[in-house]
Amino acid sequence: MSYPYQITSLAQYEAEYKRSVNDPAAFWAGIAGHFSWRNQWNEVLNWNFTEPKIEWFKGGKLNITENCLDRYLESHGDQPALIWEPNDPEEHHRVLTYRNLYDKVCQFAHVLRNNGVKKGDRVCIYMGMIPELPIAILACARLGAIHSVVFGGFSAQSIADRLVDANAEFIVTCDGAYRGQKDIPLKSVIDDALIACRFVKRVIVCTRTRTAVSMIKGRDVWWEDEIKKVETLGLKDFPAEEMDAEDPLFILYTSGSTGKPKGVVHTIAGYMLFTNYTFVNVFQYKPGEIHFCTADIGWITGHSYILYGPLSAGGTSLMFEGIPTWPDAGRFWDIVDKFKVNILYTAPTAIRSLMGFGEAPLKDKDLGSLRILGTVGEPINEEAWHWYDEHIGKRRCPIVDTWWQTETSGVLISNLAGITPAKPSWATLPLPGIQPVLVDEKGEEITEASAEHGGLLSGNLCLKFPWPGIIRTTYGDHERCRNAYFATYPGLYFTGDGALKDQNGFYRITGRVDDVLNVSGHRIGTAEVENAINMHAGVIESAVVGYPHDIKGQGIYAYIIHDVHHGDPEHTRKDILATVTRIIGAIAKPDKIQFVKGLPKTRSGKIMRRILRKIAEGETSNLGDTSTLLDPGVVEEIKEGKL
Incomplete structure (x- = not known):
């Protein structure tokens, strides 16, 4: 098996990029021809960024699971599709071949249909990193249901918010999940969420931790019991539902600048093409290689580069249940050694964390199988890049520094491993089909004439043309999609990130320019955290900003006006952290909480977050103009009390 659209030289990249910009429809139609379709599309692309309206391959009929499973059964049904490494290194790993995975997906698709799930229904999946998670996801896609995976670290309130927004009447979960030394009680969190979501019809519970759970008659059923029913009935193959190219595949919630999470919608054909194309090209994947993406499937990285990208390419994907530092800081390197991993794709946060343990965890670990390294979720700093290069790649493995977002579905800017140039801490060049542009606050394009010292252009990063994997809408609220991504700069998709561009056309992402934080590669809205803090009794008002964090990249700093401390500010801090954990999840806990008497506000009442x-x-020495503040004295008090 080979990939006719895999770029193998710098000259070919330049030619393909030029072709993709000059005739995008022909470029992507050529790639689409390598997939399995029930019916050909009527039109390759119909779009405008005003409504916005974006349609790729409209009228084309297909099912994504036929492209991830069925078409590989005859050629390499016995090849591993998924390798699962459990949290506990003493527990045996599992390998699912393409035939195994196909059988289990069909089996669970029968379970879903037997429990009332139909084409177009939304199914919330809240599970640990076990093989049943991808099985459930693919089973939804096979019968035409829209899956909405929620990361296992979110709270009951966060789940309830997502269930209501998607009107998801079906849930697939586990009794519990393992994560390092922690046992996470997933089913009990779901039970708490469902107090406010009486519309949920069925909860399917998979056994993992054997945690005691409450099973409500008529609503809750065991995964294993439902599988036995399918086996008893002799149900095997499950015919894939015919879907339109622009039918929704999934909803994935991401934080926005308001307190309410946004349900990003991706559609079937465009998402499939783009995740496949980027996987094959960025990682220069070779058939038979083992690709280890360390992300959780609850995030977009797991959707695109553990599941759909590798499987649609007939690849072998390794998924890991645990964390990189348990039972010791050599766990990643043990896995690489054990399975002879060829491609390792992880977050700068993980790299910085592992750097802190020194070289001892690397001792006696054979990393010679590694061919490609990658980073995702946030810009990687130079120190971490060089450590990754020297100690993990042994200076012989290209590092791909990938920039993309939940809304983009796949990598937009990155070097192609060993093909296009790398530059430490720079994402470098856009992939074919991606047309970035830097603009100023007025939306005017920044050109060489406005370059900073050293020839660098600096501005807000936008895209001026759609690619197949671009967001189509935010579920149930298209106006929010327009306002969030297409209204700031008319005619452009606004990423929310700032960037630099050098004389070679390389891009370096400088971070968020909106009210969204990037903590350990995960986007968290400041308004969402503030709303949670403000729920705590005694909190009058709060303001949240990001600050540089040695491990996470960006930490959360909260300024809080509180009327009483019960005589112990530290106890109040802990109470507030518990409140945030309860409402959003531990991932959103502030790293620092500073109690203040007031916040710097303009006369119109707007908080000056810049300060x-x-x-x-x-x-603190150069805070800019504070003359417009209602009470400039507040700033001095905050400076004096800084943590």
């Missing part, structure tokens, strides 16, 4: 951000970053 708070600078103080949190330690830049």
Whole structure:
């Protein structure tokens, strides 16, 4: 098996990029021809960024699971599709071949249909990183249901918010999940969420931790019991539902600048093409290689580069239930050695964390199988890049520094491993089909004439043309999609990130320019955290900003006006952290909480976050113009109390 659209030289990249910009429809139609379709599309692309309206391969009929499973059964049904490494290294790993995975997906698709799930229904999946998670996802796609995976670290309130927004009447979960030394009680969290979601018809519960759970008659059923029913009935193959290219495949919630999470919608054909194309090209994947993406499937990285990208390419994907530091900081390297991993794709946060343990965890670990390294979720700093290169790649493995978002479905800007140039801490060049542009606050394109010292252009990063994997809408609220991504700069998709561009056309992402934080590669809205903090009794008002964090990249700094401390500010801090954990999840807990008497506000009542951000970053000498503040004295008090 080979990939006719895999780029194998710098000259070919340049030619393909030029072709993709000059005639995007022909470019993507050529790639689409390598997939399995029930019926050909009527039109390759119909779009405008005003409504916005984006349609790729409209009228084409297909099912994504036929492209991930069925078409590989005859050629390499016995090849591993998924390798699962459990949390506990003493527990045996599992290998699912393409034939195994196909059988289990068909089996669970029968379970879903037997429990009332129909084409177009939304199914919330809240599970640990076990093989049943991808099985459930693919089973939804096979019967035409829209899956909405929620990361296992989110709280009951966060789940309830997502269930209501998607009107998801069906849930697939586990009794519990393992994560390092922690046992996470998933089913009990679901039970708490369902107190406010009486519309949920069925909860299918998979056994993992054997945690005691409450099973409600008529609503809750065991995964294993439902599988036995299918086996008893002799049900095997499950014919894949015919879907339109633009039918929704999944909803994945991401934080926005308001307190309410946004349900990003991706559609079937465009998402499939783009995740496949980027997987094959960025990682220069070779058939038979083992690709280890360390992300959780609850995030977009797991959707695209553990599941759909590798499987649609007939690849072998390794998924890991645990964390990189348990039972010791050599766990990643043990896995690489054990399975002879060829491609390792992880987050800069994980790399920085592992750097702190020194070289001892690497001792006696054979990393010679590694061919490609990658980073995802946030820009990687130079120190971490060089450590990754020297100690893990042994200076012989290209590192791909990938930039993309939940809304983009796959990698937009990155070097192609060993093909296009790399530059430490720079994402470098856009992939074919991606047309980035830097603009100023007025939306005017920044050109060489406005370059900073050293020839660097600096501005807000936008895209001026759609690619197949671009967001189509935010579920149930298209106006929110327009306002969030297409209204800031008319005619452009606004990423929310700032960037630099050098004289070679390389891009370096400088971070968020909106009210969204990037903590350990996960986007968290400041408004969402503030709303949670403000739920705590005694909190009058709060303001949240990001600040540089040695491990996470960006930490959360909260300024809080509180009327009482019960005589112990530290106890109040812990109470507030518990409140945030309860409402959102531990991932959103502030790293620092500073109690203040007031917040810097303009006369119109707007909080000047720019000032708070600078103080949190330690830049207290030059805070800019504070003359417009209602009470400039507040700033001095905050500076004096900085943590």
